[in-house]
Amino acid sequence: MDYFIHIAILICIYIILAVSLNLIIGFTGQLNIGHAAFYGIGAYAAALLALSGQPFWLGLLAAMFFAGLGGLLISVPCLRLRGDYLAIATLGFGEIIRALMKNWTSLTRGPLGLPGIPSIEIFGITFSQPWQFLIIAALIAVIVVFLIRRMIKAPFGRVLRSIREDEIASQSLGKKIINYKVIAVVIGAMFAGVAGSLYAHYISFIDPTTFTLQETILMLCMVVLGGLGSIRGSIIGAALLIIIPEPLRFLSLPSSAAAALRQMLYAIILILIMLYRPQGLLGERRYTRNSNAVKKKRGVASA
Amino acid sequence: MLSRKSEVLQVLRVVDIYKHFGGIKAVNGAEFSVKKGEIVALIGPNGAGKTTVFNCITGFIQIDKGRIFFEGEDITNKRPEKIASMGLARTFQIIRLFPKMTVLENMMIAMRDQYEGLHHVFFSRKKMMEKQKEAEEKAIELLEFVGLEAKEDELAMNLSYGQQKLLEIAKTIATDAEFLMFDEPAAGVNLTMLKKISGLLKKLKEQGKTILFVEHNMEFVMNMADKVVVLDHGDEIAIGTPKQIKGNKKVIDAYLGGVQC
Ligand SMILES: Nc1ncnc2c1ncn2[C@@H]1O[C@H](COP(=O)(O)OP(=O)(O)OP(=O)(O)O)[C@@H](O)[C@H]1O
Ligand SMILES: [Mg+2]
Numbered sequence: 001m002d003y004f005i006h007i008a009i010l011i012c013i014y015i016i017l018a019v020s021l022n023l024i025i026g027f028t029g030q031l032n033i034g035h036a037a038f039y040g041i042g043a044y045a046a047a048l049l050a051l052s053g054q055p056f057w058l059g060l061l062a063a064m065f066f067a068g069l070g071g072l073l074i075s076v077p078c079l080r081l082r083g084d085y086l087a088i089a090t091l092g093f094g095e096i097i098r099a100l101m102k103n104w105t106s107l108t109r110g111p112l113g114l115p116g117i118p119s120i121e122i123f124g125i126t127f128s129q130p131w132q133f134l135i136i137a138a139l140i141a142v143i144v145v146f147l148i149r150r151m152i153k154a155p156f157g158r159v160l161r162s163i164r165e166d167e168i169a170s171q172s173l174g175k176k177i178i179n180y181k182v183i184a185v186v187i188g189a190m191f192a193g194v195a196g197s198l199y200a201h202y203i204s205f206i207d208p209t210t211f212t213l214q215e216t217i218l219m220l221c222m223v224v225l226g227g228l229g230s231i232r233g234s235i236i237g238a239a240l241l242i243i244i245p246e247p248l249r250f251l252s253l254p255s256s257a258a259a260a261l262r263q264m265l266y267a268i269i270l271i272l273i274m275l276y277r278p279q280g281l282l283g284e285r286r287y288t289r290n291s292n293a294v295k296k297k298r299g300v301a302s303a
Numbered sequence: 304m305l306s307r308k309s310e311v312l313q314v315l316r317v318v319d320i321y322k323h324f325g326g327i328k329a330v331n332g333a334e335f336s337v338k339k340g341e342i343v344a345l346i347g348p349n350g351a352g353k354t355t356v357f358n359c360i361t362g363f364i365q366i367d368k369g370r371i372f373f374e375g376e377d378i379t380n381k382r383p384e385k386i387a388s389m390g391l392a393r394t395f396q397i398i399r400l401f402p403k404m405t406v407l408e409n410m411m412i413a414m415r416d417q418y419e420g421l422h423h424v425f426f427s428r429k430k431m432m433e434k435q436k437e438a439e440e441k442a443i444e445l446l447e448f449v450g451l452e453a454k455e456d457e458l459a460m461n462l463s464y465g466q467q468k469l470l471e472i473a474k475t476i477a478t479d480a481e482f483l484m485f486d487e488p489a490a491g492v493n494l495t496m497l498k499k500i501s502g503l504l505k506k507l508k509e510q511g512k513t514i515l516f517v518e519h520n521m522e523f524v525m526n527m528a529d530k531v532v533v534l535d536h537g538d539e540i541a542i543g544t545p546k547q548i549k550g551n552k553k554v555i556d557a558y559l560g561g562v563q564c
Pocket of ligand 2: 353355396
């Protein structure tokens with residue numbers, strides 16, 4: 001039973017990661033390949049505060065703040081430039097953050113990692129049982145999805161999508177596209193920080209090996225599998241990519257082989273999606289008049 | 304020199320602007336103005352610099368030298384979104400819509416004051432929703448005005464070429480801008496659509512809009528324009544009424560020269 005709860009908790013964490021990444025890539029069209037860095041910043045911020053005896057909510061806020069700050073620092077210089085500078089910058093940023101985690105030993109203990117992160121405690125109640133933790137994780141995932149959905153459906157989200165579609169046309173209609181792009185990256189990063197905080201409290205041990213480029217690629221796969229620009233798609237993508245590799249566990253392979261097999265599996269899924277369903281399992285929905293009531297969900301490519 | 308008062312009447316004033324790309328003198332001392340309520344055509348052979356002039360005015364290209372004034376205010380090398388928000392809307396020679404958004408969304412995003420800030424999502428939700436409803440209604444009205452109402456829920460990329468041209472023009476109207484710039488609004492459309500577009504431009508003029516357009520179709524130009532500016536090698540070689548331009552020797556030479564090479 002605990003095994004299934006464990007899977008469910010991971011799904012919640014990855015839903016937050018995939019949906020927040022989708023906000024940046026799928027809705028705003030800005031290629032971010034350093035999402036794991038924001039996740040890692042959040043995890044370390046929350047862990048360090050928790051280890052120094054601070055309450056959960058403060059660690060959560062710090063996780064959001066520092067991850068968001070990272071997003072701001074990385075996006076302001078490159079989003080002024082046209083083209084895919086952000087992709088390269090976020091890739092580099094991911095490596096810098098990992099180098100910091102490894103080498104800033106006075107703060108992070110480097111490769112030794114941070115053990116003994118306490119479980120979440122809110123109003124004196126400790127959520128130490130897996131099922132208790134699942135409630136918190138699910139609740140936070142629901143809140144994050146709700147918030148991002150609100151943004152996307154509002155005129156704000158419409159501007160984000162217009163930037164993805166055509167920056168020049170968007171500018172010619174008076175949109176301050178740089179501001180919007182920066183906001184999207186910062187918000188996406190903040191929510192990745194939230195996921196990091198959950199992860200740190202849940203696993204109770206973090207080290208730099210968790211927040212790698214491979215981790216970002218996993219998140220990217222989830223977003224692409226579900227569909228760029230589809231929130232539901234990201235939820236499904238996250239769940240599928242957590243569940244699908246699980247049977248590999250029962251093959252009793254050596255752990256290095258299992259990891260390689262997982263990576264291969266992700267690559268195969270990605271290639272299949274690209275070939276046969278480039279819009280993802282769920283295409284982007286059509287935002288029609290009263291789309292709340294009518295809810296048409298046709299794939300863009302099949303339209 | 305123009306007096307202060309007449310300056311205000313000039314919606315657009317382009318003063319001796321230059322833009323060189325390496326050795327190519329795309330814009331080379333062009334100078335002209337557009338008065339309020341006027342329809343002005345910018346014509347000239349291929350490569351004369353018409354589109355570049357458009358991009359200079361709207362801030363997408365930084366000019367090397369010269370000044371550009373919009374409603375009396377210096378807008379030289381200002382950012383495109385700043386210039387657009389002053390009440391100037393344009394179309395592009397190569398259509399630029401938001402392909403994977405619906406026709407209705409394309410219209411709504413062109414409108415002003417749509418509560419597009421992030422804070423509105425959470426702090427003025429009610430007002431935002433009301434505004435949305437209003438905008439939807441206005442967008443539908445405009446789509447009816449241009450005859451695209453049946454396509455409301457269609458993705459822009461699924462429209463025909465002519466319909467896309469029409470939608471792009473409709474979007475500029477949706478901005479409520481008083482000054483509209485069209486880069487070849489009638490290029491590549493059939494006769495029916497051509498009539499529709501010229502009818503639309505006439506209606507816009509009746510509504511008091513000021514229009515600057517680029518077009519190669521001479522019949523269209525002669526029918527529509529109050530004033531014609533002829534550009535050749537990035538410089539204006541003639542300005543006048545359609546009638547005056549038709550008989551102008553320099554203009555005929557420029558066009559025939561263009562044919563020869
Ligand atoms: N970004 C650029 N870089 C280099 N050269 C450019 C650039 N933009 C335009 N040019 C050159 O400037 C000249 C003017 O081009 P422009 O597009 O303004 O002409 P046009 O009058 O609009 O022509 P057409 O009628 O064919 O649309 C051309 O020689 C073109 O090749
Ligand atoms: Mg041109």
